[in-house]
Amino acid sequence: MTDEKTQVQDVDRAFYDFRDEERDSCRIDGLTGEIVEQISGEKGDPDWMREFRLKCLEIFNRTEMPDWGPSIEGLDMDHIATYVRPSAQRMNTRWEDVPEDIRNTFDRLGIPKAERASLAGVGAQYDSELVYHNIREDVARTGVVYTDLESALHGEYGEMIRTHFMKLVPPTDHKFAALHGAVWSGGSFVYVPAGVKVEIPLQSYFRLNAAGAGQFEHTLIIVEEGASLHFIEGCSAPKYNVANLHAGCVELYVGRNATLRYSTIENWSRNMYNLNTKRALVEEGGKVEWISGSFGSHVSYLYPMSILNGRGARSEFTGVTFAGKGQNLDTGCKVVHSAPETSSYVNTRSISKDGGVSTFRSAVVVNPKAENSKSAVSCQSLMVDDISRSDTIPAMDVQTSRADIGHEARIGRISDEAVFYLMSRGVSEEEARALIVSGFAENVSKELPLEYAVEMNNLIRIEMKGAIG
Amino acid sequence: MVANSLLKVSGLRASAEDKEILRGVDLEIGEGETHVLMGPNGAGKSTLAGSLMGDPRYTILDGTAEFRGENLLEKSVSERAGAGLFLSFQNPVEVPGISLENFIRTALEQGKGEKVRPWVFHREVKDTLATLGLDETYGERDLNVGFSGGEKKKAEILQMLLLKPSLAILDETDSGLDVDAVRTVSRGVEEFRKNEKASLLIITHNAAILSALKVDRVHVLVGGRIVKEGGPELIEEIGRNGFSRFEENEG
Amino acid sequence: MAKVNVPIAKTFGWLGANGTEAAVPGDRRTEKVRLQAGETRTVVLETGKESWDWEAVLEEGALLRLIQLTGDGGENVNTVRVTCGEQARFEWYRVILGGGPVYDQCTAELAGDGSSFTAEIGYRLSGENLLDMNVEAIHLGRRTKSAISASGVMSGESRKILRGTIDLRKGCKGSEGNEMEEVLLLDPRVRNRSVPVILCAEEDVVGNHGASIGRLDEGISYYLQTRGMTPEEVERMMARARLEAVIRKIPEEAVRNRLLETEEKDA
Numbered sequence: 003m004t005d006e007k008t009q010v011q012d013v014d015r016a017f018y019d020f021r022d023e024e025r026d027s028c029r030i031d032g033l034t035g036e037i038v039e040q041i042s043g044e045k046g047d048p049d050w051m052r053e054f055r056l057k058c059l060e061i062f063n064r065t066e067m068p069d070w071g072p073s074i075e076g077l078d079m080d081h082i083a084t085y086v087r088p089s090a091q092r093m094n095t096r097w098e099d100v101p102e103d104i105r106n107t108f109d110r111l112g113i114p115k116a117e118r119a120s121l122a123g124v125g126a127q128y129d130s131e132l133v134y135h136n137i138r139e140d141v142a143r144t145g146v147v148y149t150d151l152e153s154a155l156h157g158e159y160g161e162m163i164r165t166h167f168m169k170l171v172p173p174t175d176h177k178f179a180a181l182h183g184a185v186w187s188g189g190s191f192v193y194v195p196a197g198v199k200v201e202i203p204l205q206s207y208f209r210l211n212a213a214g215a216g217q218f219e220h221t222l223i224i225v226e227e228g229a230s231l232h233f234i235e236g237c238s239a240p241k242y243n244v245a246n247l248h249a250g251c252v253e254l255y256v257g258r259n260a261t262l263r264y265s266t267i268e269n270w271s272r273n274m275y276n277l278n279t280k281r282a283l284v285e286e287g288g289k290v291e292w293i294s295g296s297f298g299s300h301v302s303y304l305y306p307m308s309i310l311n312g313r314g315a316r317s318e319f320t321g322v323t324f325a326g327k328g329q330n331l332d333t334g335c336k337v338v339h340s341a342p343e344t345s346s347y348v349n350t351r352s353i354s355k356d357g358g359v360s361t362f363r364s365a366v367v368v369n370p371k372a373e374n375s376k377s378a379v380s381c382q383s384l385m386v387d388d389i390s391r392s393d394t395i396p397a398m399d400v401q402t403s404r405a406d407i408g409h410e411a412r413i414g415r416i417s418d419e420a421v422f423y424l425m426s427r428g429v430s431e432e433e434a435r436a437l438i439v440s441g442f443a444e445n446v447s448k449e450l451p452l453e454y455a456v457e458m459n460n461l462i463r464i465e466m467k468g469a470i471g
Numbered sequence: 472m473v474a475n476s477l478l479k480v481s482g483l484r485a486s487a488e489d490k491e492i493l494r495g496v497d498l499e500i501g502e503g504e505t506h507v508l509m510g511p512n513g514a515g516k517s518t519l520a521g522s523l524m525g526d527p528r529y530t531i532l533d534g535t536a537e538f539r540g541e542n543l544l545e546k547s548v549s550e551r552a553g554a555g556l557f558l559s560f561q562n563p564v565e566v567p568g569i570s571l572e573n574f575i576r577t578a579l580e581q582g583k584g585e586k587v588r589p590w591v592f593h594r595e596v597k598d599t600l601a602t603l604g605l606d607e608t609y610g611e612r613d614l615n616v617g618f619s620g621g622e623k624k625k626a627e628i629l630q631m632l633l634l635k636p637s638l639a640i641l642d643e644t645d646s647g648l649d650v651d652a653v654r655t656v657s658r659g660v661e662e663f664r665k666n667e668k669a670s671l672l673i674i675t676h677n678a679a680i681l682s683a684l685k686v687d688r689v690h691v692l693v694g695g696r697i698v699k700e701g702g703p704e705l706i707e708e709i710g711r712n713g714f715s716r717f718e719e720n721e722g
Numbered sequence: 723m724a725k726v727n728v729p730i731a732k733t734f735g736w737l738g739a740n741g742t743e744a745a746v747p748g749d750r751r752t753e754k755v756r757l758q759a760g761e762t763r764t765v766v767l768e769t770g771k772e773s774w775d776w777e778a779v780l781e782e783g784a785l786l787r788l789i790q791l792t793g794d795g796g797e798n799v800n801t802v803r804v805t806c807g808e809q810a811r812f813e814w815y816r817v818i819l820g821g822g823p824v825y826d827q828c829t830a831e832l833a834g835d836g837s838s839f840t841a842e843i844g845y846r847l848s849g850e851n852l853l854d855m856n857v858e859a860i861h862l863g864r865r866t867k868s869a870i871s872a873s874g875v876m877s878g879e880s881r882k883i884l885r886g887t888i889d890l891r892k893g894c895k896g897s898e899g900n901e902m903e904e905v906l907l908l909d910p911r912v913r914n915r916s917v918p919v920i921l922c923a924e925e926d927v928v929g930n931h932g933a934s935i936g937r938l939d940e941g942i943s944y945y946l947q948t949r950g951m952t953p954e955e956v957e958r959m960m961a962r963a964r965l966e967a968v969i970r971k972i973p974e975e976a977v978r979n980r981l982l983e984t985e986e987k988d989a
Binding site: 068069070305336363365367370373383385386387388390391392393394395396397398399400401402403404405406407408409410411412413414415 | 731732733734735737739740876890892895905907908909910911912913914915916917918919920921922923924925926927928929930931932933934935936937
């Protein structure tokens, strides 16, 4: 019992809530053309990128806020620092070179401890800039590139980035995609050459520290024909009274017969507006696997999208969302079947507690070209008390007869019988309920590397403890 | 060898999910004959039955199958049925919204290309149900929906009697049934055999269903090939010794 | 023009399913009825080109069977709203044979404890038919039950949107909502949009939804072909069966038989 308690304390939410003294070398509030120019200048963008940023700003200004999701009224764009640059001036590949305060932060979060736990590479972003990046030598030798996007932009992959950057998620997609395009900063670039199978995961970690800040990192991953990769993304931020904004963008290009697994355990602080856009383009015979755990943030809009562009392309989405007090987490996924014999599989769980709102929102589109395609969506929601909300809003748009589209959704509560059964074997009611919820979220935890699965289960336990009495 | 050859299978090779299951099957059945196909689990018995009927799950790799001298393998599933081939399923699918009687009538009309008068047919269904000792309401129920395993098998036999095929393949129709259901199936098979020209290929593990029947020939399928053929005495021998003798030979 | 069929909860805007701009005729027929406690009433609304705004209040234990039919070539913009008192029951039978276009909104407010709503929807669309529906079961009372079931067949270049919402509001303890949709698609040019929503603000409830959209199941098709039917015949028969299954549930014999005869003729 004592052991277990220590473990829980280890990952107590307060653990993520410490904050460092702000020592920003440069801080910009609000959003105007001059500011975007200034960001661009600070970052030494190539001309095309500077022009692209300005175009995005223009799109941002004329695009309406989404009218279908949770309220984002608490987000005042005029008072959000759109760009915060920490005092670390350059990207470091040696952990010792990262400034001490930032290093301490990541040490507390377990980075690079995670790296030691046999990851192929680690990247860490602190506020708007990537402060640490490293890739194991043996992996680098196979031609795999894992670096920050800014340096890649100026290096030999500059042209590749130009032809892929925000081509999957165009700035016209929605208001926050445009915002991202205008002020993006930091993030990762991963390139896996044809045929290379990266056996161990690459990992990135984002942390937002400054109050009222925005984080707009861009992740661009290109996995060439026949290659495979597992990429893990973790996010956290301390709590402030001022709202923070995360409007990141993830673009994944999965080549012919390539496989990419993209795992995320997101635990942003409870004042974060997480308006993130993730998208994958999958070519013939390729496969994208999304593993997604959403635990943090105040409001989330998160629907990773798979565009199945080549014959036989596949997408699997496995997600769990836990909305606690003060949280409105609108999560789900989108799949567009654009080629014959494509298939998609969606399996999600959501849990709402203490007045939290979780919404599962999805769209499966089967284009006329996608004959002989299949899709199966299954979503389950668990109501833990009677002050929370759980909504399920799936949509299907089928434009060919030659398809098999299935969907099932279920909302229910923790069964009294199950609680009774577990209690009859000697566990407390609180513990029994926590166990049942962990079991409910097993679809995701069993897909995660062990240390992440443990962390996720601990997060669930923290949320569930104190549920009674 | 067979006087009035009805079905002649030569060198048939077939696969399921890219795995070769039938590895060159030869089999001939004459008009009015009753044949038995036996073999251990996984030998390919159902694959053979399904391949002859045109089950889309199986891919024909090589070989021929002639039915009344015509190439069976190039016919569509419904053309095979129209030509007089019938397969009773081990696990018939449930088809909601279509009553058993309406369905068989529609199938018959389409097979013959002429209208079947509903009440005349209803009478025939009633008589056949009585012969099988089945409840009258059977025909009104949706095809296989909510039927027990035994009821499904009985419904397959009912369809066989009403559709009057020239060759009926019964794929383990007797397996997993209680004594009463086995009796019903046996009665159906006897009834079917009253037509002297009708042929049967019975796939079974169980000698009980065969005891009342005059079996003309027994084929033993092991590892995707017919490894032994003989008279009814083979049934008894397999009942005693199982398939190990044949499997050893195969290995 | 006005926006019709706006659902309680919106989906992504780009799907174009958050309500539809439709030409709403000004001369819609309206009717408001009240069923006394314990009363049972069957109402048949047959619509060709006319549209209805139809409302009912069911007092304790009342039973309303609303049979609503739209024949081939019908054009309607309808709204139906029924409020159920304690133990009251609303049964909605909705059959649409063609439609050019049909906009249908049906809301059942399950206000009284133990009240219930069943919707049996059957449709056959072909050519350029358009069917746009929004069905809502709002659970307010305790131990309320809803079951929305839709079964349809689409061919030609027909289009359909079905939004079905089970809204389990706070306080509706012990309630259960079920929604089932089956759509048989027979032509690659059809477009089917389905938005089955479950909203839930109460713990002790159950909400289920299932949908199956696409071509005929291969296993069924093969099985029926082994008994001598061509794939086309199998398709035709199954399409008919889908609709007949709904028609057979209509509790008014004369209406039921007439629809079955029409089906027989058309097939």
